[in-house]
Amino acid sequence: MKAIKIREKEVIDLFKGKKAIVIGERDGVQGPAIAQCLVAAGAEIAYVTTECFV
C-alpha cells in the first residue's frame, strides 16, 4: 500500500510546473481525455484539441 502511494505522488508531480499542448485523435484517445490525465499529473493545459486523420 505504501509503495502505491509513493508512485501516485510521483505521478502527481510528473508534469508539475509544465505547460502542455494536447493533440488527441478521434479513434484513439481524444484530447480532453489526455488533458485530464495531464492535469492529474500536475500539468497546466495551454491548448487542447482532437483531430480526425481519416
Place this chain on the structure above:
Amino acid sequence: MSVVVKDCSYVLVHVPNFVRYGSKPYRDICVSDGPGGELEKRIYHRVRSYEEALAYPPNQVYIGNLHPDELNHIPQPWYEHPISGAKRHGRFGEVLPEEEFYGWIKIADDFDLVWLTPGFIEKIKERVSSNPFLKEGDLKKLGPGVSPERIAEKIERDGALPLYDSGTLVGSIRRDHEMDDSLKAHVLLENLLAKASGALVMHHLFRRASLKPDEVDFILSCSEEAVGDRYNRGGGSLSKAIGEMCHCNNATGHDIKAFCAAPLHAILDAASLVEAGVFQHVVVVGGGCLAKIGMKYSSHLKHQMPILEDVLAGIAFLIGKDDGINPIIRLDCIGKHPIGAGSNQQAIMTSLVVKPLNKIGKKMMDIDRYATELHNPEVTLPAGSGNTPYINYKLMGALAAMGGEISPASIEEFVKTKGMPGFAPTQGHVPAAVPFLGHALEAMREGKMGSALFVAKGSLFLGRMSQLSDGMSFLLERNPKNEGHKDS
C-alpha cells in the same frame, strides 16, 4: 408498425482531373509552385486511370460485385491485385467515368456556372446521351458550349477555376459573387459535384427499387458540403436540389449535418418520419465530397503508390413502411452518444453498442455482423492514420470480453467473424457503416443473415464549437414476416 430499408444504391465517380481541387492538394499546390508546377505534375504522375480505379478490389466491393469478406482472400496491396474483368456496373450501382460525369455536372448547373468548350461537349455528348437516366430535357442543358477564348478570359480575369480532361483545358467554373466566400468557384464546384453525384446515386436507387420519382415524399441529404451564401453559410438545401434533378415532383426535404455520422442520423430521422406516419417514402441521399479527394496524396506519393482518393462516392437509401420482405430498423434499439457520456472510446462504444442491445435484452454475440466506419485501410495506413475498422472492431471485441461473452483470447476471432475489412472510399460521411447496408439487405432478404448493427462516429470537435464527438447506431433485423426465406 415497423419501418424497413426498402432498397439502397451506391455509386463511385472516378474524378482524376479533380484531384487538384481536393482540399489538401489544392492548398498545397497554391502554396508551393502553383497550378502547372512541379507538385501538380508529381500528383498527376500517380493518378490512376479509370480502368485501374474500376478494377480496384475495394471499389468492386462498394458497387456490389464482391462481398466485403472476399477482400480477406485478396493479397495486399489491393491496388497491385486488380479484379480481372471488373465491371462498370454492380448490383448496387456503378463506377462512372469522368468524361460522362462532366455531362452530369453541366446538367446539374442551373446558373450557367460551368462553361465547357464546344469541342468537349461534342466529345462527351454521345456517351452522356446514352445514359438511361438522362432525358431529352436534361440533355438540352449541355448547350452548344463556350469558346476556349472566353473560357480562358473568365479564368484569367474573373476568378473562375479551369476544368480539365486528361490534362487539357476543356472548361471553367465561375464564382457567383466577388466578395462571398460561400459563392466562390471552389465552393460552388464542391456543391455541384455533390449534387450531380447525389442525383446519379438517387437514379440508381429508383431503378433498383422500381420506384417512380413522384412517389417520394421526403428527401434527407447527408452529403458533406455547405450550400448557402454569405448570410446563411451551409443553409442548404442539397436534398431538394438533388430531388429536382431526379424529377421528384412531390417531394420536399432538408439537409442533415452531423459530420461523418450524418447518414445514420438521416436514416433514423427518415425511419421516425415513416413510423410516425408523416411520410411513406423517404429517401436518404449522400453525394460525393470533393474536399476529401486526394486528402492523403502526400503519403501516397511518399510511398510511391497510386493516389487512391480519386473517386467521389454516393449513397442512397429508401426507407418505408413494413412490406413483409425487407429488413426492419429496430427503433427500440437506437444507440446514441449523449453529451454527458464522456469522450473516451470505451464510453462511446458502450453507448453505441452495449447499451442499445441491452435495452432489448440482447448481448453482443447475438448480433451476426457489425458495421463500423469502413474506411479502406490501404488509404489510411500509409498516412499513419491507422486501420479504423480494425481498431473499432477490436474495441467492440474487448467490450464483449469485458461483458464475459467471450474470452480475451477470442477478441481477434470476434474481429474476423463479426467484422469485415474496410472497403469504402475515405469520403467522410460515406464510410459511416452504411456501405455494408446493401450487402446486409440482400443477405437478410435471402435469409442468410439475421441481424447487423450499424455504428458510426462524428468528429464534431473539428468545427471548433465543442470538444465533443458524436455517434449513432441502429440495429437492422431480418423481417420476421419474410417466410419465404428461413434460416439457410
